[in-house]
Amino acid sequence: MVLQLSHITKFYKFGKHKQLVLNDLSINFPRFGLVAVVGKSGSGKSTLLNLIAGIEKPSNGKVLIDGRELNYSQIDKYQQSYISYVYQFYNLIESLTVYENLILLSEIKGRTVSLNYLKTITERLKITPLLDCFPSELSGGQKQRVGLARAFLCNTPILLADEPTGALNELLASEVMEFLRFYAKKHLVIVISHNYQLITKYSKMIIDLDSHQNNYNFDQETRYHKYLYQQVSSPLIKIKFYLKRQLLYQKKKIVMMFCSQLFTIIAFVLLLSGINGGWNYINTCLKSNPIKEIIEISKKDYNEINFTDKQINVLKNDSLVTSLNYKLDFSFGIFKTDQELQLESYQVHDSDYIEYLNGKFPSQNNQIMINQETAHKYSLDINDKLYFIIDENTYYLSVSAIIKDYINNGTNIYFSDKFIDLDLKDKITNKSILIIKSKYFKQLSKKYEHDYFIINVHQDYLDSYQTLFEMALMVVICFLIISFIISLILISIILKTILIERKRDISLMLSNGLPLNKARKLFSQETSLIGSIIGFLGSVLAELLLRIINMLNISDKLFNLPNLFILPKLMISSYDIYIIMIFVYTSACFGVGVLSSLQISKMNTSILLKED
Numbered sequence: 001m002v003l004q005l006s007h008i009t010k011f012y013k014f015g016k017h018k019q020l021v022l023n024d025l026s027i028n029f030p031r032f033g034l035v036a037v038v039g040k041s042g043s044g045k046s047t048l049l050n051l052i053a054g055i056e057k058p059s060n061g062k063v064l065i066d067g068r069e070l071n072y073s074q075i076d077k078y079q080q081s082y083i084s085y086v087y088q089f090y091n092l093i094e095s096l097t098v099y100e101n102l103i104l105l106s107e108i109k110g111r112t113v114s115l116n117y118l119k120t121i122t123e124r125l126k127i128t129p130l131l132d133c134f135p136s137e138l139s140g141g142q143k144q145r146v147g148l149a150r151a152f153l154c155n156t157p158i159l160l161a162d163e164p165t166g167a168l169n170e171l172l173a174s175e176v177m178e179f180l181r182f183y184a185k186k187h188l189v190i191v192i193s194h195n196y197q198l199i200t201k202y203s204k205m206i207i208d209l210d211s212h213q214n215n216y217n218f219d220q221e222t223r224y225h226k227y228l229y230q231q232v233s234s235p236l237i238k239i240k241f242y243l244k245r246q247l248l249y250q251k252k253k254i255v256m257m258f259c260s261q262l263f264t265i266i267a268f269v270l271l272l273s274g275i276n277g278g279w280n281y282i283n284t285c286l287k288s289n290p291i292k293e294i295i296e297i298s299k300k301d302y303n304e305i306n307f308t309d310k311q312i313n314v315l316k317n318d319s320l321v322t323s324l325n326y327k328l329d330f331s332f333g334i335f336k337t338d339q340e341l342q343l344e345s346y347q348v349h350d351s352d353y354i355e356y357l358n359g360k361f362p363s364q365n366n367q368i369m370i371n372q373e374t375a376h377k378y379s380l381d382i383n384d385k386l387y388f389i390i391d392e393n394t395y396y397l398s399v400s401a402i403i404k405d406y407i408n409n410g411t412n413i414y415f416s417d418k419f420i421d422l423d424l425k426d427k428i429t430n431k432s433i434l435i436i437k438s439k440y441f442k443q444l445s446k447k448y449e450h451d452y453f454i455i456n457v458h459q460d461y462l463d464s465y466q467t468l469f470e471m472a473l474m475v476v477i478c479f480l481i482i483s484f485i486i487s488l489i490l491i492s493i494i495l496k497t498i499l500i501e502r503k504r505d506i507s508l509m510l511s512n513g514l515p516l517n518k519a520r521k522l523f524s525q526e527t528s529l530i531g532s533i534i535g536f537l538g539s540v541l542a543e544l545l546l547r548i549i550n551m552l553n554i555s556d557k558l559f560n561l562p563n564l565f566i567l568p569k570l571m572i573s574s575y576d577i578y579i580i581m582i583f584v585y586t587s588a589c590f591g592v593g594v595l596s597s598l599q600i601s602k603m604n605t606s607i608l609l610k611e612d
């Protein structure tokens, strides 16, 4: 491997102003050996190293490796194969242990670190006992040695070291320089040092940026090798531990995001399960409504309110109609001993849709059924006798069943005209209203709406409840959309903060050969993982809460409705909603991650790596 700089000029632009840092500098580096770069502060030493590392591009001139100019569109491959860097400000990743910091860059470069080599290096640099520590627990000198060990472990042909002994005492500095000299037997080591005395002791190849010398030739025999980039396996697979550590390191932020979402998730699950449970309850109730298929029909013609035989025949012969009778009027005149009962009467046809609590459908004349409320209020049981007084005649009615009516609460009686005494029937028949049994209320209404008023109390209930539930569902959906937008804004802010905090880590990885798209993928993987954690934990907590609510029968105690909070089955089971929620959070966080990670390409890696 031969490294050459050919007529390199580097300037930085500040608006119209240009600052010249390196001017027409040419260097032929040796294939191995220790080269020192010296010069006063600001003379461009770090800039020179950054140019060699491919972190910065020259304004003019070329950086050549084995005779070929660096290809900046594939700079990651060059950085993986050739470069390791000891940074002036260490650039250790705070979330990783010393051991993980040591292997991270080698993994990115696709180099497997042998345990023996790791042990040799860490023992030589006296950092073996620190392997499980985090950077924040280390002194400046210890951090510097970890930075050095990390670079040695990469084992690349070129090692760049910016002030590698700056934070070390004299003894340690000499030991490090000894090791660098030893390492330089097989590698090219380029070291920046302010300690002129020390560096000249270990190297005769000095680049003095204050000397105005523009041409250095340390390699007398320039023999080029095949310019070959090492094939690196996917760094993402190898550095999964980075993701794990980041999640742990940011647990406080994740907990904060989670708490901010928890309210939304729980409120959504409760509202949705409440609406669904309520709707299920209403549907179950309506299934056993004794007047489910009973339709009342009256005429719109007020001059002739009674039905004619012809009109009755038309309706009777309609295929939509199951059976038809006149309405019987039991509104007043029902007594228990001397007490007149206030009852609402409903005409039913047969035993369909009736839920019996006791007794059975009438089978004898003048038998009626009552609901629970009537039984309770007037202390009635089956076979009890009531009497009905009309035109000073008394008829006995006996209770054949107590039934459940979820919809028409109040004190009611239910009777079938088949079991009403003919004589009584004659007296209470209302010829202006027909009671029809039919499953086809809507079709009948449409067909006869011109001439008749058509009422189905059951359907009215159903429609009003349906409207109510649809409105409630709309409110929940609006609530969900608004809170989700707010959540997304909040999550974006937090994820962006994470990215800002992580800029230096990402710069470090990028400048060591992590491809840009992989860096973005790494970040969006992390954010989607955060999203799925939030969705999953939120779902688990919401489900737990639902179970506790149902276990303690809270809905029964509060609203008299058992097991109200039941999530709807969307596809396979009632857990579908959680799967959707986890998916939504994962993909939303992934989206935010992808958007935020677009900024990675705008980062100024060289400046970020220089920040203390």
Ligand SMILES: Nc1ncnc2c1ncn2[C@@H]1O[C@H](COP(=O)(O)OP(=O)(O)OP(=O)(O)O)[C@@H](O)[C@H]1O
Residues within 6 Å of the ligand: 012, 021, 039, 040, 041, 042, 043, 044, 045, 046, 047, 048, 606, 607
């Ligand atoms: N990315 C950058 N953008 C703008 N100016 C820069 C950038 N990097 C370096 N400079 C400027 O270039 C000059 C040389 O900087 P450099 O860091 O290479 O000096 P140095 O010799 O390493 O200094 P020191 O010994 O203090 O570390 C400085 O004036 C610095 O402000």
